[in-house]
Amino acid sequence: MIWDLFPAMASVHLAANAAALGLVAARRPKAATVFVATAAGILVAFLAGIWLDMGRPPLRTYGETRLWYALGVAGLSLLLHGRTRQTWTLVYGTSMAALFVGITWAIPESRSRELMPALRSPWFVPHVTVYLLAYAAATATSIAAFLDLRRPVSGGRNLDALLAATVVLLSCGLLFGALWAKEAWGSYWTWDPKETWAFLTWAGYTGVLHWRRARPAQATAGAWSLVALWGVLLLAWFAVGYLPGGANSVHVYAN
Amino acid sequence: MDRGLFRWYLGRMGSVPAALVSLGAVALHAAVSQLAPQWHVFGWTSFGVSVVAVVLNMVAAAWLRILERRAEPGWLLVHAGLVVAISSALLGGLVATRGKVVVREGDASERVVDSHGDAIAKLPFQVLLQDFQLEESVPPLTLVDSAATEIVFRKGDPVLELREGAKGRLRGIEFEVLRYLPRAELDHDTVRASSDSFAPPAAFLRYRKPGAAEESVHQGWITCGGNTIPTITQPAGAVRLAMALPPAKAYRSVVTVVERGQKPREAVIEVNRGLSLRGWTLQQLDYDKLAGRGSRVSILEAVRDPFAPWVRIGIWTTLAGIALFALREWRRPT
Numbered sequence: 001m002i003w004d005l006f007p008a009m010a011s012v013h014l015a016a017n018a019a020a021l022g023l024v025a026a027r028r029p030k031a032a033t034v035f036v037a038t039a040a041g042i043l044v045a046f047l048a049g050i051w052l053d054m055g056r057p058p059l060r061t062y063g064e065t066r067l068w069y070a071l072g073v074a075g076l077s078l079l080l081h082g083r084t085r086q087t088w089t090l091v092y093g094t095s096m097a098a099l100f101v102g103i104t105w106a107i108p109e110s111r112s113r114e115l116m117p118a119l120r121s122p123w124f125v126p127h128v129t130v131y132l133l134a135y136a137a138a139t140a141t142s143i144a145a146f147l148d149l150r151r152p153v154s155g156g157r158n159l160d161a162l163l164a165a166t167v168v169l170l171s172c173g174l175l176f177g178a179l180w181a182k183e184a185w186g187s188y189w190t191w192d193p194k195e196t197w198a199f200l201t202w203a204g205y206t207g208v209l210h211w212r213r214a215r216p217a218q219a220t221a222g223a224w225s226l227v228a229l230w231g232v233l234l235l236a237w238f239a240v241g242y243l244p245g246g247a248n249s250v251h252v253y254a255n
Numbered sequence: 256m257d258r259g260l261f262r263w264y265l266g267r268m269g270s271v272p273a274a275l276v277s278l279g280a281v282a283l284h285a286a287v288s289q290l291a292p293q294w295h296v297f298g299w300t301s302f303g304v305s306v307v308a309v310v311l312n313m314v315a316a317a318w319l320r321i322l323e324r325r326a327e328p329g330w331l332l333v334h335a336g337l338v339v340a341i342s343s344a345l346l347g348g349l350v351a352t353r354g355k356v357v358v359r360e361g362d363a364s365e366r367v368v369d370s371h372g373d374a375i376a377k378l379p380f381q382v383l384l385q386d387f388q389l390e391e392s393v394p395p396l397t398l399v400d401s402a403a404t405e406i407v408f409r410k411g412d413p414v415l416e417l418r419e420g421a422k423g424r425l426r427g428i429e430f431e432v433l434r435y436l437p438r439a440e441l442d443h444d445t446v447r448a449s450s451d452s453f454a455p456p457a458a459f460l461r462y463r464k465p466g467a468a469e470e471s472v473h474q475g476w477i478t479c480g481g482n483t484i485p486t487i488t489q490p491a492g493a494v495r496l497a498m499a500l501p502p503a504k505a506y507r508s509v510v511t512v513v514e515r516g517q518k519p520r521e522a523v524i525e526v527n528r529g530l531s532l533r534g535w536t537l538q539q540l541d542y543d544k545l546a547g548r549g550s551r552v553s554i555l556e557a558v559r560d561p562f563a564p565w566v567r568i569g570i571w572t573t574l575a576g577i578a579l580f581a582l583r584e585w586r587r588p589t
Contacts, residue, residue: 112414114392117505117526157587164584171577175570183527186353186538186558188344188566191297196285203282207275214271243289 269315332576340569
């Protein structure tokens, strides 16, 4: 099974990210992007391998989604660095990707080739991948907001662009999920715990987007909210099952 | 109404602070529902009022922007789509009928029942269940405590599916699946393939205990057991190798829809593939879990919601607006 190669893959991935981080520190961002891209390429190959090996999209368990998130942050950091030339984007890409691959290594999971009937839908891949890209964008938004609070750059325009991207992706994920839920369970929306927390995350980022556009002079409050919202996002992703209402969620396949 | 007053109303109702207050109120209800699920917050009047306020805010904001000729297409589509989707969902919540149709193989039903089994509606057609089909996945290997007869599977243990030729290692026990029978029966003391479609699967394993020499290799059948064969496990030290119950991979109902004055027609209802007819949507919901593959009962969810198509239109309109908004943002200089 390709999953057995995970420790080897993770080692090379972490080494590539460490090298990229070192090059950023040595003020050689161009060389660092090569290592970030290499680490991302290794993840792409590994994900493609387990997809073929298991015969299903590797998007079911927390461990699998963490790998897609690591790929998303790497891709996004390269895109952001290409557009803004700011080095924090590479630090974000390498550190978050390494952290989430490291967590996946540290927390072993059961591997199964099978998908439960509800997950056998054309909506499965777009819904989950859009959400993971949204999480990657939301992380970048929160980091950019934190940096903006300390030393505003480009008048907050980069932060606003990232926030818009986060809201776009979160909205698509939410709406794809609603269309899928209608096909699977007969209702677009049922306020299932996972849906509720997805809504809370979306409402938070959407609220701040509106606030910053309507009150640019009072953007600081919005920036602090963005830092705090990353906590809500992590709660929505990993901790819903531990909350009082979470035990009854139909999204238990992620455990 | 005075034009100036109306504009003033639109300006206040469609403002961003009003949007944030109304959206915040909905979010607050949602958060409370998670921390105190026993309160059934989504049935509260205040929750309904908050959702209506969100809709009114978007209508007012859109109206104002159209009057002031500053409505960008993406913005307008997003908000118009959300208004249509949320309003339709609210109206649907007031008039929709939702229940279950429980039907046995060979029987027909038109009764829609609630969770207590009481009839709440009648379908304008009958659903005759010809066949309930359930496909099972290959079951995984599991370990059972010999003394306590409990499953001792730990989170993080690999899920080793008992496919023919599969090799693996679980808690130091090496094993190989030499043969897999999707349906097995016991003939005297011999496990063999069965033609009974409800027979359970069985796997013939070769396994070696941790640290044991080559000559201590054991072989034997394991099965989760069923009507044609009892459960069989194999000893491996303090634990026994066992077969977990095969999980459902897919299940569907092959039905004949019978309508007065119409020719009967066959349809298949399965998860993610419902049947829409005469304003009703039937979804595959459940089956007799105790009987598993032998279930002769299918439980369908029946929904009649005249506003559901409008929710779909609203969602797709919003997605189109999001695409335009994203394009505009991408072109914005950073």
